[in-house]
Amino acid sequence: MSVLARPTAFESDRKPLPSASPKVTLKPAGDCGLLVEVAARIAPDVQARVLQLDEQLGRVGIPGVIETIFGYASLLVIFDPARTDYDALTNTVRQLSDEPVTPRRPVRRWRIPVAYGGEFGVDLPTVAAAHGLSADAVVTAHAGASYTLAMFGFLPGFAYLSGLPGTLATPRRTSPRMKVPAGSIAIGGEQTAIGSIEGPSGWHVIGRTPLRTFDPQRYPSTVFATGDEIMFEAVDPEAFHTLAARAAAGELVAERIS
């Protein structure tokens, strides 16, 4: 069973990137950090700038820069102040941000299996009730949309996605759960996410993927990278258990579309 739209429904196919690129704001974050704020909003063009900047910084390779952390609309550059020429760093970031945002190298697209509702998504009825929808309608809407991986955080490998249909936005639970299973698919406010390892959550869990999205014994340890596009495919419990067994045996049970 599949409720998937075809890959042509992906966000980057529908919307051409705007030619005007937003100006960035640079702010120090202590002595080892530079916060590059692209804009104060969550939008595809902002995200495209963040991704491009990260890619460019990696390519330029500024001495002393240790790592970068993605935000929805920002990039935090972490550096060693004893080895980094701060002015060179800020000048480089400014120059790179003046370049137009160009379409990226081919975007990776994934289709990942999700068992919605029941034991896999205990909050599906709550989300449905909150919007006056049937559970099936929520599943159809959630699995029918395409998402972009905006950033990782909260837990190792925990993937925040942008692209949740506005009709599914649901305020967080008033009391968080101490443990939700690895691979939980959840909605929190206007965001949706793919869980990585077992952990606490205040979001509404609507499903679960058998995919092992994070495994520190594997390299790379996450299946996805920031900027990847993701669609969900609803599967029944039987298929979930079959796929989970295959995933436990080391198989990648996500489908790479492009």
Place this chain on the structure above:
Amino acid sequence: MIELEIISCGPATSLQDMGRPGWSRIGLPSAGAMDPRALRLANELVANDPGEAAIEMAFTGLAARVSGGPMHAAVAGARTRLRIAGRAHPENESFVVEAGETLEIAAMSDGVYAMLAVEGGFAIAPSMGSRSLDLRAAIGGWQGRPLRAGDVLPLRRHPAARQARAAPVPLDLDVPVRVVLGPQEDAFTERGLQTLIGRTFMASPRMSRMAYRLDGPAIERRPGVEMISEGTMPGSIQVPPDGQPLVLMADRQTVGGYPKIATVISTDLGRLAQRRPGQSIVFQMVSALEAREIACQSQLARNAVKPVGFGENGQPHIDAALLSGIGDAVVDAVDFETWEYVAAQASAHR
């Protein structure tokens, strides 16, 4: 083989080195010693690389027995008392524990974190490039979890270095902690900024390797400030709506949605980590430029730096052989809001 058997230890005892930089982009904190000065000194006393993994203790000490040969070791950081085979030994001076003898490290009398380094280091495989425990990912450390009674840690073979002595790591309990304002100082009122810089805060019992919550006057935020989640630094001072600041530490969450009024400079974060619940904290403002100069001078700049990850999925290039040492530990006792797993248990052992 020389081995160290843990007879007893506190719940927040773990192996830590200079941390695991390069993986924050997929949600792993840098981890590493809460007071890098203590790690450095303990290692230097036994002629190790300054970033060699050592045992970090919080509040509590430990007791451990050596077998298979003599162990040359040193303790630095928080103030404590040492006994080797029942004999008292001065702090900040390395010592030899013979096979069959027991090392006892008492509960910390001043400061929070002390490091026990052994000459040659522990013969334990790193995980994702570091031996630091990451409790949430259950990697690094000893089998991906904190140490506990009964663990037997293998030591590397090593030539015997001379015993050494040094001045203790300064705890500087009355010295202000320096901060750089921002990145979101605009989210606070003038009064809020003056509260941070001009008033006295206290370390609270709600402290962990993830964050230190501070007691004191509420910091006033501007109304209606909306934040989009963004990357955090060790040292970021987040202010939730209740106005009580939270300093992010080594095991921080890598992204956060609370405005950050200021960032503790890297040179001073270890000193802050040593403040016990109830001890005072005063913040002093420095410019970002001053802060970078202080970092250059303090020689505290990280020694395990790596370039921006540009391997697969943007993760650091890494030898597959380093991706081992995975344990079976799961996080089962955390406060959802703060991830505190240390304080509640540590206070019971104090």
